[in-house]
Amino acid sequence: MDRRDTIKSLLLGSIAGGVGLSTVPGCKTDDKTPAISPEKVGLYGRNEAELAHDQKIFAETYLTEYELTTVAVLCDIILPKTEKFGSASDAKVADFIEFIVKDIPNHQLPIRGGLMWLDHESFSRFGKSFAEASGPDQIKIIDDIAYPDKENKKPEFAQGRSFFNLMRNLTVTGYFTSKIGIDALGYVGNRPNIWDGIPEDVLKRS
Amino acid sequence: MQIKETPKQYDVIIVGSGAGGGMATNILAKNGLKVALVEAGPFFDPKDPKTQTQLKWPWESPRRGASTNRAFGDFDMSYGDWKVDGEPYTTKEGTKFMWWRSRMLGGRTNHWGRISLRFGPIDFKHKDVDGLGDNWPIGYEDIKPYYDKLDKMIGVFGSKEGRYNDPDGFFLPPPKPRLHELYYIKGARKSGVPIIPNRLSILTKKLNNDRGVCFYCHQCNRSCSVYADFSSGSCLIFPAQQNGGQVDLYTNCMVRSVTTDAEGKATGVSYINKEDRKEYQLNAKVVVLGASACSSARILLNSKSAQHPNGLGNSSDVVGRYLHDSTGAGRTIFVPALMNRKMYNEDGTGGAHIYSPWWGDNKKLDFPRGYHIEISGGMSMPAYGFSYDVTEMNKYIGGELGGYGDKLRDDVQRFYGAIVGMAGRGEAIARYENRCEIDPNTVDQFGIPVLRFDYKWSDYERLQAKHMVATFDEIGQNMGGIPLGDVPGKDKDYGLLAPGQIIHEVGTTRMGDDPKTSVCNKYAQLHDCKNVFIVDAGPFVSQADKNCTWTILALSMRTSEYIVDQLKKQNL
Ligand SMILES: Cc1cc2nc3c(=O)[nH]c(=O)nc-3n(C[C@H](O)[C@H](O)[C@H](O)COP(=O)(O)OP(=O)(O)OC[C@H]3O[C@@H](n4cnc5c(N)ncnc54)[C@H](O)[C@@H]3O)c2cc1C
Numbered sequence: 001m002d003r004r005d006t007i008k009s010l011l012l013g014s015i016a017g018g019v020g021l022s023t024v025p026g027c028k029t030d031d032k033t034p035a036i037s038p039e040k041v042g043l044y045g046r047n048e049a050e051l052a053h054d055q056k057i058f059a060e061t062y063l064t065e066y067e068l069t070t071v072a073v074l075c076d077i078i079l080p081k082t083e084k085f086g087s088a089s090d091a092k093v094a095d096f097i098e099f100i101v102k103d104i105p106n107h108q109l110p111i112r113g114g115l116m117w118l119d120h121e122s123f124s125r126f127g128k129s130f131a132e133a134s135g136p137d138q139i140k141i142i143d144d145i146a147y148p149d150k151e152n153k154k155p156e157f158a159q160g161r162s163f164f165n166l167m168r169n170l171t172v173t174g175y176f177t178s179k180i181g182i183d184a185l186g187y188v189g190n191r192p193n194i195w196d197g198i199p200e201d202v203l204k205r206s
Numbered sequence: 207m208q209i210k211e212t213p214k215q216y217d218v219i220i221v222g223s224g225a226g227g228g229m230a231t232n233i234l235a236k237n238g239l240k241v242a243l244v245e246a247g248p249f250f251d252p253k254d255p256k257t258q259t260q261l262k263w264p265w266e267s268p269r270r271g272a273s274t275n276r277a278f279g280d281f282d283m284s285y286g287d288w289k290v291d292g293e294p295y296t297t298k299e300g301t302k303f304m305w306w307r308s309r310m311l312g313g314r315t316n317h318w319g320r321i322s323l324r325f326g327p328i329d330f331k332h333k334d335v336d337g338l339g340d341n342w343p344i345g346y347e348d349i350k351p352y353y354d355k356l357d358k359m360i361g362v363f364g365s366k367e368g369r370y371n372d373p374d375g376f377f378l379p380p381p382k383p384r385l386h387e388l389y390y391i392k393g394a395r396k397s398g399v400p401i402i403p404n405r406l407s408i409l410t411k412k413l414n415n416d417r418g419v420c421f422y423c424h425q426c427n428r429s430c431s432v433y434a435d436f437s438s439g440s441c442l443i444f445p446a447q448q449n450g451g452q453v454d455l456y457t458n459c460m461v462r463s464v465t466t467d468a469e470g471k472a473t474g475v476s477y478i479n480k481e482d483r484k485e486y487q488l489n490a491k492v493v494v495l496g497a498s499a500c501s502s503a504r505i506l507l508n509s510k511s512a513q514h515p516n517g518l519g520n521s522s523d524v525v526g527r528y529l530h531d532s533t534g535a536g537r538t539i540f541v542p543a544l545m546n547r548k549m550y551n552e553d554g555t556g557g558a559h560i561y562s563p564w565w566g567d568n569k570k571l572d573f574p575r576g577y578h579i580e581i582s583g584g585m586s587m588p589a590y591g592f593s594y595d596v597t598e599m600n601k602y603i604g605g606e607l608g609g610y611g612d613k614l615r616d617d618v619q620r621f622y623g624a625i626v627g628m629a630g631r632g633e634a635i636a637r638y639e640n641r642c643e644i645d646p647n648t649v650d651q652f653g654i655p656v657l658r659f660d661y662k663w664s665d666y667e668r669l670q671a672k673h674m675v676a677t678f679d680e681i682g683q684n685m686g687g688i689p690l691g692d693v694p695g696k697d698k699d700y701g702l703l704a705p706g707q708i709i710h711e712v713g714t715t716r717m718g719d720d721p722k723t724s725v726c727n728k729y730a731q732l733h734d735c736k737n738v739f740i741v742d743a744g745p746f747v748s749q750a751d752k753n754c755t756w757t758i759l760a761l762s763m764r765t766s767e768y769i770v771d772q773l774k775k776q777n778l
């Protein structure tokens with residue numbers, strides 16, 4: 001096989017393989033379908049034990065609907081929609097978080113406890129849960145926990161900050177590993193290519 | 207339990223289908239021998255769409271490639287990692303060893319880094335230079351013809367450099383450097399560290415009709431579905447079968463021991479079929495062990511008989527000893543000049559396009575032997591963990607930490623591709639005391655006694671790691687970069703990784719001319735049992751500052767040709 005044949009057969013393969021794949025569908029935030037559904041988990045090269053593991057994880061529940069609503073609100077504060085690119089919800093980041101806390105149980109307590117911390121804060125400041133608070137009120141809390149506090153001026157937010165850090169990390173990772181996120185980033189690899197060195201214009205600038 | 211005997215008689219039984227076992231299968235079958243290849247893992251073919259991970263996107267994994275099931279992530283092509291279910295290993299108190307096992311046809315060659323370096327003339331006789339360790343009973347001139355054949359048979363890219371201890375081979379064209387590699391080149395030059403094109407067994411040009419050509423996806427660790435990189439199955443075992451070789455594959459079959467007769471000669475192997483959990487026996491004129499250095503030592507130690515009371519081939523008590531892994535340490539460098547990258551596809555081949563071979567003069571250094579440098583970085587495909595703590599990077603450039611929304615998006619974008627990794631892979635001194643042995647108290651799920659490791663680094667290795675870290679930081683600073691994290695101190699062995707962690711374990715059945723101090727002769731034939739041979743990294747006397755697999759392959763080819771010759775002469 002020469003390179004051209006190689007690439008041709010590959011392209012065919014990936015198109016054929018791609019049709020049945022659920023990539024990232026519409027932007028309904030209330031859509032409960034996970035980005036990858038349990039029936040489709042086999043499509044990324046799993047062996048039997050791994051398939052069984054995935055199915056087991058999909059069947060479990062950890063975060064409640066109530067908790068997931070707050071997670072979705074947070075995700076969209078962290079990465080809202082822009083002119084060009086969809087939001088964290090569009091990229092189904094809450095579904096990813098729902099899955100990953102079951103898959104990596106170390107995340108469970110910090111997320112669950114952090115959500116309670118957030119609601120407690122919101123209730124004491126605005127008399128409403130975080131998800132029900134107004135947009136501007138939500139941002140007031142977020143602004144207290146989204147930045148480091150080098151001079152230790154507001155130590156009462158330290159736990160909130162740790163929680164937000166974790167939420168930011170999971171949201172960024174979930175978003176930029178989704179199709180929407182990879183397009184937003186502009187990553188153009190993972191496809192047949194010919195590498196002939198650094199492009200001229202880039203070379204000139206370096 | 208009844209042990210079932212298969213009536214089939216083979217010329218050769220080969221245990222393990224990785225680099226060493228795959229090469230032996232290829233050469234022996236080509237020469238018309240009837241071969242049984244016994245492999246503990248399942249069948250695997252890189253082009254099977256059912257198991258393929260190459261070209262999958264992160265979102266096709268619900269965990270986005272995280273390492274829950276596979277230590278190097280969902281898409282890495284290794285069944286088994288530091289842990290294999292039901293097959294433990296132990297360590298002696300106060301010691302550490304990490305043992306990677308891939309249980310599948312092709313073993314670790316399905317996901318290895320494809321760095322394919324020849325050992326040089328000094329590497330076989332390093333005791334002559336510094337008085338440490340031992341010389342090999344063979345020299346570069348003995349193995350050179352096999353390296354040459356290997357280059358042409360499997361294909362490796364690289365460049366002729368004329369460096370004495372990094373011998374040139376027959377190379378395919380190497381890929382040009384990526385942007386971060388260009389920065390590394392500038393930084394390393396300033397420190398007087400040499401840089402040459404990498405040497406990877408990846409086809410940048412057509413080699414034959416069985417294999418495709420690299421299309422630059424940077425995913426060799428996922429195993430190449432068009433066979434453009436070297437894996438034992440795709441490049442050695444399948445071709446041997448297709449070209450009329452008589453090869454019977456026994457997959458999911460775990461060898462317990464080598465069986466011997468009243469004269470102490472090997473008669474075959476006994477194995478457990480994982481599917482029915484029953485024990486079987488296979489017979490052959492010759493047994494070839496290629497189960498990987500530690501697994502082969504384990505099989506020998508578990509093959510006790512009246513004739514071989516200390517385990518097969520172990521009258522010297524050297525089996526399992528002189529175990530050594532490459533040294534390793536690394537640094538991560540943030541290079542502000544690489545911020546705000548223009549986006550283009552720079553995936554390239556798997557691994558780095560360049561590397562730095564060892565350059566130092568030990569007379570001026572406080573440690574023996576050397577290391578080479580591997581480079582990583584670039585605008586790679588996001589996976590679980592992508593851009594974790596990205597806003598923290600602002601502290602190096604006076605930007606604002608934390609935040610969300612557009613600010614966060616900007617941070618992700620600005621810092622993407624601005625991190626460069628450097629890793630040293632060096633030579634440890636092989637020591638009698640560092641070993642794997644049979645744990646007297648533990649068996650695996652098949653009732654087979656397991657290995658216990660007893661391995662400690664010495665200051666030779668620690669000081670080498672210290673030098674690595676200092677060198678990487680200097681090169682990083684030359685690149686205008688900032689090394690991330692503290693410089694590891696003495697309490698952290700100066701950044702030296704745990705024994706085993708570099709996954710180049712060798713030396714457990716070392717070769718030598720003296721049966722009292724070595725396990726096999728210079729053809730990797732057991733001193734104590736002449737129809738048993740070892741074709742993995744067990745026979746290595748020393749590791750060199752190179753990765754070991756190209757030498758495993760060359761030695762296996764040499765041993766296999768010797769077996770053919772000896773069978774013809776009826777010497778076995
Ligand atoms: C991530 C990674 C990257 C690497 N990169 C490089 C690199 O760039 N360059 C380099 O030179 N090396 C590299 N290596 C090391 C390289 O993979 C090994 O040196 C090489 O594969 C060893 O070949 P082997 O045949 O000895 O053993 P393996 O490849 O481990 O194969 C051994 C086989 O034997 C089977 N087996 C074990 N026990 C039994 C038993 N009792 N019965 C039956 N079968 C058994 C196993 O299932 C396995 O299939 C890397 C390794 C890893 C993990």
Ligand code: SF4
Nearest residue numbers: 420421423424430556
């Ligand atoms: S980089 Fe080349 S050789 Fe490696 S997997 Fe991709 S196409 Fe195959």
